[in-house]
Amino acid sequence: MTQYNSGASRGWQPRDRLLHPLCMDTLTKRSAEELASADSVSWHAVQARDTTSDGRFVYAVTSTGIYCRPSCPSRKPRRDRVRFFDAPDAARAAGFRACKRCKPDAALPADPWIERIRRACVYLSNVDGHPSLATLAARLGGSPYHLQRNFKRLVGVTPREYAEAVRLRKVKGRLRQPGDITGAMLDAGYGSSSRFYERAVPKLGMAPSVYRRGGIEPLETTAKLFDLTLRSESHTLKRALTDPRLFSGIGNAYSDEILHAARLSPMKLTSKLSGEESRRLYEATRKTLADWTSRIREETGAGFPEKVTAFRKGMAVHGRYGQPCPDCGSPVQRIAYAENEANYCATCQTGGRLLADRALSRLMHSDWPRTLEELEERKSKKF
Ligand SMILES: [Zn+2]
Numbered sequence: 001m002t003q004y005n006s007g008a009s010r011g012w013q014p015r016d017r018l019l020h021p022l023c024m025d026t027l028t029k030r031s032a033e034e035l036a037s038a039d040s041v042s043w044h045a046v047q048a049r050d051t052t053s054d055g056r057f058v059y060a061v062t063s064t065g066i067y068c069r070p071s072c073p074s075r076k077p078r079r080d081r082v083r084f085f086d087a088p089d090a091a092r093a094a095g096f097r098a099c100k101r102c103k104p105d106a107a108l109p110a111d112p113w114i115e116r117i118r119r120a121c122v123y124l125s126n127v128d129g130h131p132s133l134a135t136l137a138a139r140l141g142g143s144p145y146h147l148q149r150n151f152k153r154l155v156g157v158t159p160r161e162y163a164e165a166v167r168l169r170k171v172k173g174r175l176r177q178p179g180d181i182t183g184a185m186l187d188a189g190y191g192s193s194s195r196f197y198e199r200a201v202p203k204l205g206m207a208p209s210v211y212r213r214g215g216i217e218p219l220e221t222t223a224k225l226f227d228l229t230l231r232s233e234s235h236t237l238k239r240a241l242t243d244p245r246l247f248s249g250i251g252n253a254y255s256d257e258i259l260h261a262a263r264l265s266p267m268k269l270t271s272k273l274s275g276e277e278s279r280r281l282y283e284a285t286r287k288t289l290a291d292w293t294s295r296i297r298e299e300t301g302a303g304f305p306e307k308v309t310a311f312r313k314g315m316a317v318h319g320r321y322g323q324p325c326p327d328c329g330s331p332v333q334r335i336a337y338a339e340n341e342a343n344y345c346a347t348c349q350t351g352g353r354l355l356a357d358r359a360l361s362r363l364m365h366s367d368w369p370r371t372l373e374e375l376e377e378r379k380s381k382k383f
């Protein structure tokens, strides 16, 4: 069945008939009345010289032996001399000739917007920055309004959305390759980092370096990225800082020291963190890691210790349960969970409040991947 008949048969099928592929005989055994209805839809199109019906059917005139497109500008035929055909082939097979005026065998005239929109896509895929709709229209011809409308009609999204999608695809590709994030960002056509972070980062769902490596380097990151990474999941601060998918190489010991330096509770949820607290945590992270890096370098003459999670002499709270906090003298507290413990100073970090060990241990436990397998599984979900 062609577009013409099946399309026309919709809507006026008697209710007890099923329009189902297995019931196609309902279409082939249509009554004379139904065919007349289908013809009447076509007849209206012919009378209106409806260009949108071109390509859907042709009509033939028995007195002239000629068939036409619905929109043919020739004199309108008499109703009783018109026959409808789904396609020019069928009209020819019935002995009719093509009209020389409307050329019903020729392909439909091309949509004049197709070539223009194609050029718009090429341009948007290669241009730096964000050309305005007016700029785009001036370049391609046509009003901004019609450009926007036809772009959406043919591509399915606005020019702006298209440009965003192209950039996002490019930056994703680039982030998977070696090189710096700024380079990837610029290559993808994000003219400024504020644009990039405003537009691409929410779509990546995480900080770009996280997307790339599975954990940002705290000493190389910006406050903004640190914040985005921290808040990408709601967790306790202790968990977030030690999650290798989020931050590279902080680990258990340094996270205690960082939280103490930032005066933040290890149990605070990342979703509850204020902007100021996030900033404070960022500064404390950098300062703590930088201090320890230089201290260990002095001691060993080596580079940055990749995975130091154990207690080191000179730490403020980590591994010092019950001993006095170097800043305020209060005894250092602990929360034991799994095979680890978190150390903190109640006076410096929780407003003097003791974090009840057993309940928190449960919370910490539920906030933690229990096994390496679980961690890997979460990792693969995210990447
Ligand atoms: Zn014609």
Ligand SMILES: [Zn+2]
Pocket: 325, 326, 327, 328, 329, 330, 345, 346, 347, 348, 349
């Ligand atoms: Zn203290």
